[in-house]
Amino acid sequence: MSAHSAETIEHASNALDAPAKLELSGVGKEFRTKRASTHALSDINLTIRDGEFVSLIGRSGCGKTTLLRTLAGLVSPTTGEILIEGRSLWNGSKVDSSVVSKLGVVFQEANLFPWYTVADNISLPLRLRGDGKQDRRARADELAELVGLKGFENSYPRELSGGMRQRVAIARALSIRPKLLLMDEPFGALDALTRERMNLELQRIALATKATVVFVTHDITEAVFLGDRVVHLTPRPGRIRQIRSIGFERPRSIDVQTEPEFGAIVRDLRHALDEEE
C-alpha cells in the first residue's frame, strides 16, 4: 500500500518534468500450464519519463525479467496496458511491431551472431529494417566508437572478451536510436572489475544518447549507482514494493559509492530484500 502512495507522488512530479516515455498501468501476468498457474506479475503501475534511468531489482523469481520481457514485446501481459510514447505496445496478446521497433533490448548474454563482424552485428537491426549499406556502415562505426570498440569493427565476436561482446550488444540495441533501452542483467555474466567499468561506460553512453533506460539487475549497488530511481519488486506475485529516488546527480563517479547516503540507500534496500524470506 505504501508503494502505491509513493508511486502516485512520483507520478505527479514526473508530469511536470518531462512527458512520459513509458507508462504501465495495472500490468499483470499469469503463466498457465496444465497443472498450475503462476502469478508472475500483479498490478504493476509505473511511469518513466524521458531520459530517465530506472533500475528494477528483486530476488530471483520476483518477475523482474518477466516484466522486462513484456516491455520488450516478447511476453504478452495477461492484464493491464503498456504505453510507449502514448502508444499501446500490446493489442491483446499481439504485439504492435511499429511500437517494438522503437525499443532496444540487451540480454544477459550478448547473443551476437558469430558469422558477422562486429560492425555487421551492430548494424543488424538496420539491415533487417532495410537501411542501405553505407548508412549501416557509418552508423556502425559511430557506435563502435561510442561503446569503445573503435578498431574492432572488422573483428569477429570470438576475438572479443566477454565485456567487449556485451558492448557490441549494447551498440546493436542503440543502432536504431531506440526511444527506450531495455536491459536484462546485461553485466550479470561479467567479473566484478569488468562490471564496474561497464557500469561507468553504460552511464556515459546513456547520458550521451539521452536514452531512457529500464535496467534489470539483482545487484543492489549497481541498481543504486546507475538509477535515477530504483524499483523494488517482491515475488509471488511479482509486484512493486517500493520505489526509491536516488538523489545523486548523473553522471556519478565511482566514488559516490563511498558516500554515507549512498550506503544508507543500499542498506535500506538490502534490508527490504532480506525481509522477504
Place this chain on the structure above:
Amino acid sequence: MSKERSKKLLPWISTPLILLVFFLAWDLFVRVYEVSELVLPPPLTVFESLAEVVADPVTWDHARVTAIETIGGFLIALVCGVAAGVVLGKVAWMERSLRPMIVASQVVPKVALIPLFVIWFGFGMTSKVIISAMLAFFPIMLNVQLGVRSVEAGQREVMRSLSASRWQTFTHLELKSTMPYVFAGMEVGIVFAIIGTIVGEYLGGSEGLGYLVVRTLNELDAPALFAVIILLSVLGLMLYFAVHGLKRFFIPWHESVYSQQDVNR
C-alpha cells in the same frame, strides 16, 4: 613471424618424412622376411607399377567413372539429406513418427544391401550412384536435423525483439547457424559416398577403380593392385579436401575452421 611460418610449414615437412619412413620400413620388412611378391610387393615395384597404371589412358577412364559416381551420389545425398534434415528438424510430429524407421535404417548394415541394388539397378553407373547416395544420405540428414534444432534460443530472441520476419530469421540466423552442421555431415558423407561407389564396383560392373581392384586381384598382379589402391586413396583425399576447402570458404567464422588455423599458425 618466423615461428608462425615454421608452424604452418610443419605438416608439409613432417608428412613426407613419415611417408618416407613408412616406405623404408615396408621395404626393409619385405627384404628381411623375403615376403613373396604376390603377398606384399616391395614399394619400388609398386611405384613402377603405379607409373605404368597412370600412363595407361584406360586407367583415367576408370578413375573418371568412379569420380562421377561418387560425386553424383554425394550431390543427390546432399540435396535429399539437407531437405529431409530440415523437415525432420522442424516438424516434430514427423520426426517422432519416423524415428523408429530412422534408427532401424542406421542399424542395418547398408553395405549388405549393395548386392540387391546391383540386381535392381543393373551393373552400370546408376546402381553405384544410388548406393553412394544412400550411404552419404544418413550422416548428412542427421547432422542437418541436429543443426536445425541447435539454433540458440538467445539468438532467436534477438531476432524476435527486432521483429524480424520468418524469412529474415531464416537467412540471418537459422541458415547460418546450420551451415557448420551441413559441412560436418558433408565431410562424413563424402567418405561414405566413396565407400559406397567402390563396394558397388567390387560387386558388379566393368568400370571404375573398384572394378580395377577386382581385376588386378584376379590376375594376381599384386603391384598393380597396390597401385590402384593408391589411386583410390588419392581420389578419396582429393574429394575430402574439396569438401573441406568449401567449408573453409563458406564458414571461416566457425570454430572448427578457425581453431585449426590457430593451430597451423
